Amino acid sequence: MLLLIEQCLNGLQFGLLLFLLAAGLTLVFGIMDLVNLAHGSFYMLGAFLAATFAAWTGSFFLGVVLGLLATLAVGMVVDLVALRRLYGRNHLDHVLGTFGLILFFNELVRLIWGPAGLNLTLPAWLNTSVELLGGIRYPTYRLGIIVVALAVALFLYVLVMRTRIGMLIRAGASNREMVGALGINIKLLYTLVFGLGAALAGLAGVMQTPILTAQIGMGENILILAFVVIIIGGIGSVRGAFIASIFVGLVDTIGRAFLPDLFKLVLSSAAASTAGPALSSMLIYFLMAVVLVLRPEGLFPVAGK
Amino acid sequence: MNAVLTVRGLVIIALVVALALVPLYVVLAGNYFPLTLFTRIVILAMAATSLNFILGYGGMVSFGHAAYLGIGGYAVGIVAFEGVYSGYLQWPLALAASALSALVIGALCLRTRGVYFIMVTLAFAQMVYYIAVGLDRYGADDGMTIYRRSEFGGIVDLSNKIVFYYVCLALLLGSIYLTWRLVNSRFGMVVCGARSNDRRMRAIGFPTTRYRLTAFVIAGSMCGLAGALLANHTEFMSPAVMHWTRSGDLIVMVVLGGMGSLFGPLIGAVTLLVLEEVLSDVTEYWQIIVGPLFLLVVLFARGGIDGLLAGANRD
């Protein structure tokens, strides 16, 4: 039972991390109608930049803040230089163009930082575990991720639902032309939203770095999961992304933890330990296929699309 | 197809002739590697051609087309692993397995539209990928070596690399011809029509979903056959064949060469893979060149290379 609770915490933490990545992706997707495969590159850049700044300044938090600002800037530059020209094109052009950007950023990072990757060392007080109710010892830092991600979710909720920018974002998601016709500087809005999405992805990358270290290509596998999340949640819906990411995180982690044991009941031990992890990785795709077959527009479709 | 003597026509003829002459060059130069490389290119061009049929003509952006490459390949690999080498069993099985999976996957995926279709095809491809990862008996993640190529009772000897290359080339040209026949048939007209206006096609009485599903299955089995060739070529099968980036590569080939153009996927495959080979010899950081190149093609060469060749006034 304790193990189950702990695994749920692991799943929640992973899901919230996915949410940070998916939130930016779904905003960009919903508002600019842009399929951005290069979103994972900002996740990677955030990690590398924060690790570099932390090493320069000697401070974990200063490094994180500077890294996020730098990622925000890179995101806006990428939008201005390249992606702005892709708006209004078909999705295939997006896939090809941003696929090219992935290759470019991976090699760029390798040129600048070398192939080895970087570490981001936590302050000592974060690098331990704490005792929770019921006698579970849980890593402090992973709890920190949960708290930060929830705070970001709240911030996004307020931003989207309670501010003027949020109103424009929502309006843009359901009817792009109309917002432009109302005399809003739509290009500026796009660049801002794109930068915000990049910074959120960067934040996800930064928070993973103390656990996973910064590596080239780290964004690609998690990007696919983020796409799964926004498709399940419904494109353009931040609320949908939030619920779907927690769902995906829980299913993935709990599946990984318990499926192999279930398999051992019916299969030989060797076959089970191979098939278990493979099939639990399959679980979320199965989930997504079921959701789409039953509800072809995701769980929370944005009205007017 | 009627005005052959245009720049585009000449380039295509030159390309096909050059492909036919690769073995001659290889024999004269005494270097077999170009043959290995071009066999791979021809096989992947066939896979891209099958994708082009549904993507370019039918408007169905499948982001999981590599799954059929894997299904066809694994059909050959698994049968060979169990000790049966007859191509008369292996190849029809590869076709049947990929057609059947395309039927199931297509029936479910075609309920969705647009970007949801892209992602749900990806989801199914990922599932097939992870099934292959879970096949402990057949090497799981590490893949399996195939010790003998498919045997056709002495009629063709696939272990002869030159013969095998010509078999692949003939099948590629065959699938391009088939695509041409299909696109210009009544069936093809409906599929293309459903791309531009599905509602109208249904209004005039065509059950478009059934037509699109048929097209999806044809493309899947064509790709499955390419997979059977790939398994014979590499003599090795691993889940990596079905990785999502491979599906991305196939899309890149189609878009780079020219969507909805008969020879576009071939041009795209040759360009991409030769570029990869040449650039990776020049610099370790070759992707920093290829990446922005994709972006430039998207921005400035709509219609891909074939579109450039045909000039701006195509369509």
Add this chain to the structure above:
Amino acid sequence: MKKLMLTAGAILALTAGPAMAQKSVKIGFIGTFSGPTAVIGNDMRNSFELALDHLGRKMGGLPVEVIYEDDQQKPEIGKQKSEKLIQSDKVDFVTGYLWSNVLLASIKPVVDSKTFLISANAGPHQIAGELCSPYFFSTSWQNDQTPQAMGLYMNQKGVKTLYLLGPNYAAGKDMMSGVAATFKGKVIGQELTKWPDQLDFSAELSKVKAAKPDAVFVFYPGAAGVQFLNQYAQAGLKGVIPLYTAFTIDSLSLPRQKDLALGVPGAQQWVNDLPFPASKKFVADFRAKHKTTPSFYGSQAYDAANLINSAVVAVKGDLTKKDAMRVEMKKANYASVRGPYKYGNNHFPIQNFYLQDVVKDAAGELTLKTVATIIKDSQDQYHGKCAMK
């Protein structure tokens, strides 16, 4: 088209003339030079180059030419590059091979072409057993050997219950079966994680915590080893459940694992403080040239160059004498940095394994230290399945 085929075939038959006179020794080197594990590939390349420098860049009087190819840690790329080396560059030897799955995919075209393949790292059990080949030699180990040594050490330490963690690929599975072969206690759990994608071990570590084993054995090579030790500490397991490792802590990962690796034992056939003259020279010159300590991966690449050299010298540069070269290599007649060793019937080394520990040296730097010899003249458990005598 059929006619063309016949013509081509005829030309093929005509041009198959006698081999040209040997002007140089061509060696192909397959390693990982891109992605996170390029650190290991580069260390092997640097060591191989250092060995060639020590040989005066000549073998048996012939100049040496090396072609390095990147396998991107993917089996099918490794296979394609191996074919290129053989068909296009027409190399005399292929060496390198960091990953077991890459080696398994590549070995067929290499040995089919009767080219010698010297594995400088990977040692999957299939190649030690039923797939063994007269054209294959290893300067490393069979995958199971190292964890077998660790299993013996854990018996000495009185470990009764054990949890196994490793990646789900060829070597990962070999490691698990290696430990199980010698460990006398009970294995109460085993997790194979997706490789190389999965780097978050939270679910697995939670299960370890719940299972409360006496000890944990892990195999996570390269950067994954850094990530694992990080997460082991963050989960509050460091110092609570003792950790035993194979190929997880080496001189490449140590600078990034830092204090987390302190006191974590591992088993290895070569450690950078071994007293043999060849080893001392290798480590000293490597440090002088690259300012870092070479890893055991590097030591194996260094040995591979010297093994090849011994064969070329024995036939005085006549590389068509393959049988004579094989007889010479089988003797392992060169100054290996791990000390003298023998080859078994399957061309895998019969060698000692040492216990290594992480300690602070006089200057306060973390370093690897040989503590004891765990087992002498260990031979892999698959050589009986190899048909070669």
